[in-house]
Amino acid sequence: MSLRTDIHTAYDVITPDTGGMAERVVETARRQAPALPRRRKFMFGMRAPLPLVAALLAVAIVAAVLVGGRLWLNTTQGISPAGGLTLPTLAELEARPWQHQLLAPSETCADAPFSGPVWAFPDSETVSKWGAYSGGHFVLARGFSGSLIVRSRDARSGKNFIFVNENAGGPIVGTDTVDGLPVDQHPKAVFNVADPAIKADSTGQKTFRMTIGAGHPFSGCFQWQVDGTYNGKPFDQDSYFSGPPG
Amino acid sequence: MQRVADLEPSKAAPVSETTFADLLRPLIDPGFRLALAMLHDAQAAEDAVQEASFVAWRKVGLMHDRGRLRPWFLGVVANKCRNARRSKWVAKVHLGVPEELAAVSNEERTLRGADLTRAIAGLRHDDRLVVALYFYLDMPLEDVAAVIRSSTGATRARLYRAVAKLRPGVAIEEALR
Numbered sequence: 087m088s089l090r091t092d093i094h095t096a097y098d099v100i101t102p103d104t105g106g107m108a109e110r111v112v113e114t115a116r117r118q119a120p121a122l123p124r125r126r127k128f129m130f131g132m133r134a135p136l137p138l139v140a141a142l143l144a145v146a147i148v149a150a151v152l153v154g155g156r157l158w159l160n161t162t163q164g165i166s167p168a169g170g171l172t173l174p175t176l177a178e179l180e181a182r183p184w185q186h187q188l189l190a191p192s193e194t195c196a197d198a199p200f201s202g203p204v205w206a207f208p209d210s211e212t213v214s215k216w217g218a219y220s221g222g223h224f225v226l227a228r229g230f231s232g233s234l235i236v237r238s239r240d241a242r243s244g245k246n247f248i249f250v251n252e253n254a255g256g257p258i259v260g261t262d263t264v265d266g267l268p269v270d271q272h273p274k275a276v277f278n279v280a281d282p283a284i285k286a287d288s289t290g291q292k293t294f295r296m297t298i299g300a301g302h303p304f305s306g307c308f309q310w311q312v313d314g315t316y317n318g319k320p321f322d323q324d325s326y327f328s329g330p331p332g
Numbered sequence: 333m334q335r336v337a338d339l340e341p342s343k344a345a346p347v348s349e350t351t352f353a354d355l356l357r358p359l360i361d362p363g364f365r366l367a368l369a370m371l372h373d374a375q376a377a378e379d380a381v382q383e384a385s386f387v388a389w390r391k392v393g394l395m396h397d398r399g400r401l402r403p404w405f406l407g408v409v410a411n412k413c414r415n416a417r418r419s420k421w422v423a424k425v426h427l428g429v430p431e432e433l434a435a436v437s438n439e440e441r442t443l444r445g446a447d448l449t450r451a452i453a454g455l456r457h458d459d460r461l462v463v464a465l466y467f468y469l470d471m472p473l474e475d476v477a478a479v480i481r482s483s484t485g486a487t488r489a490r491l492y493r494a495v496a497k498l499r500p501g502v503a504i505e506e507a508l509r
Contacts (some may be wrong), residue, residue, distance in 0.1 A: 089499060093467040096448045101365065102374045108360035111378070112353045115385035211450075221454075 173232035174320070176255070176276065179313045180235060185324045186309040189241045195307030198326040203227030204234075204312050206325075216262045217301035218332050219250065224277065224312075228290025230321070234314030236275040238298055241326065242305035249275045252295040262299070271299060279314075306331035356388055359402060362469055363409045369464035370413035372453060380412035403478035406469075410461050410479065451498050459494035466491055 189195060200206045208222035224236065235255070238247040248259060248271035255276030262269055275296040278284070286292050300308070310325040360381060367377035387408050392401065452460055458480065465476045477487040 089495065090467045090470075092448055093452070093463070097365070097369055097468055100372070100374075100449070101368060104361060104364055107364060107378065107381075108357050111360050111382050111385050112356050114382060115356065115389050116349050116353060118386070 173315055176233060176235065179233065180237075180256075180274070182313045182320075182322060184237075184239070185311055185322060186239070186241065186326075188244050189307060191242070195241060195305075196326060198324070200310075200312075200323065200325050203229065203316060204323050206310075212265055214262050214264050216260075217299055217304070219264060219297055219299045221251075221295070221297040224275075224294045224296060226277065226279065226292050226294070228286070229317045230279045230292075230314055231318070232279060232315045234277040234279065234312055234321075236277070236296065237273070237311050237313075239309045240300070240304050241307035241309045245301070245304070246273060247304075247308070248272060248299045248301070249296060250299055251297045253277055254296070260301075277314075300332060302332055304332050352389060352392060355392060355398065355401060356385060356405075359388075359405045360385070362402070363405060366406055366409050366464055366469060367413050369452070369468050370410065370457075370460060371416060372449060376416050377413075380409055380416055383412045384408040400478070403475055406465070406479045407481065410457075414457050448498070455494055455497060459490060459497070462487060462491045463494050463498070 203226065205225045206222060207225075208220050211218065211220045213219070226234065236249070239245065240247065249255070250262070250264065250269040250271055253275045254270070254272035256273040258270045259273055260271035262271060275294075275298075277292075277294040279292060284292050284294070308327050310327070312321075312323045312325075314321050363381040363384060364377055367380040368374060371377050371380065384405060388405055452463055455463065461480060462476055465471045465479055466473065471479075473488055473491070474484055476491075477484045480487060480490075482490070
């Protein structure tokens with residue numbers, strides 16, 4: 087069978103009956119779309135005399151050079167944009183307290199996904215004799231500086247999860263064979279925002295790859311914590327997600 | 333080049349509700365199939381198509397060439413899918429076959445399909461998009477290029493790379509049949 091046929095077959099199996107969907111979507115759009123707020127571009131008219139415009143432009147260029155120079159110095163010398171605050175070291179980030187409490191057996195594991203300025207989305211998974219791995223991307227909004235660390239624990243047992251491959255950081259705490267390849271396990275993921283190899287997209291967002299691993303047994307309730315520096319201030323973001331135990 | 337998505341809604345020529353419905357209705361099914369191929373979640377796929385329909389309502393009047401409506405709408409759906417995948421990290425990526433279907437399906441065929449959908453889910457967004465449009469929606473390469481706003485040559489190159497990741501051992505031309 088061709089790849090095309092295989093793909094059709096694979097998706098046909100998971101495609102539900104869509105009878106009535108077109109009418110439902112169109113009717114909802116017809117009823118609700120006119121009432122939705124519209125995003126408007128911020129525009130203003132400029133009617134100033136040309137010399138004044140030129141003077142303002144000159145001031146803006148000087149300001150841009152000064153601010154840009156300061157930002158460049160901050161980036162290259164490891165200083166945050168906010169008032170000369172020294173960026174924390176990895177050890178200092180790791181020393182920040184864990185924000186989560188262990189869940190009691192009676193407590194439910196409610197999903198609380200990342201909602202920005204850090205977002206995470208998975209795109210692959212694999213298993214080994216040791217446990218289960220899930221790979222994906224973290225997307226960071228504009229405004230982060232220095233390093234971010236990502237840690238994760240089992241919400242029931244408190245057992246730390248590990249990270250492998252790209253952006254895994256810290257000492258080697260174990261080894262495994264994943265998809266036939268040996269990997270070192272590390273206690274956290276480290277994203278270096280200042281790495282010139284990591285290019286921002288048109289919106290200033292930067293994307294980092296990571297792979298988390300959960301050793302058997304695990305409860306299926308995962309606590310996440312991201313620590314770093316955002317807009318010159320200490321930043322942490324917490325998250326929960328639930329899944330099947332393993 | 334100014335794109336429809338960049339235009340001010342207020343500049344849209346008025347489109348009657350009937351015309352809008354007639355234009356949008358045939359796009360819902362391909363939009364949903366694309367979203368399902370991108371997200372592997374029927375509810376999230378319908379949400380993405382619904383959100384895309386709101387955008388279409390505001391901007392469909394700007395389409396002077398209604399022949400471009402389909403690739404434009406599918407591009408909006410693809411963007412909604414990209415945002416949807418950024419919204420959360422799920423412990424178990426729901427790929428492949430629901431358990432209740434496995435019992436009535438040929439086991440080998442089911443496993444192969446699950447492996448394939450998992451492999452497609454592992455592709456980057458843009459690679460996954462060209463695979464879904466070309467192989468699942470059966471769109472010509474020129475139309476795929478219109479959806480992703482790229483040249484036909486660059487789209488072909490992206491498709492080749494994606495196929496090489498999915499089926500490393502398969503000759504490209506054989507895979508693209």
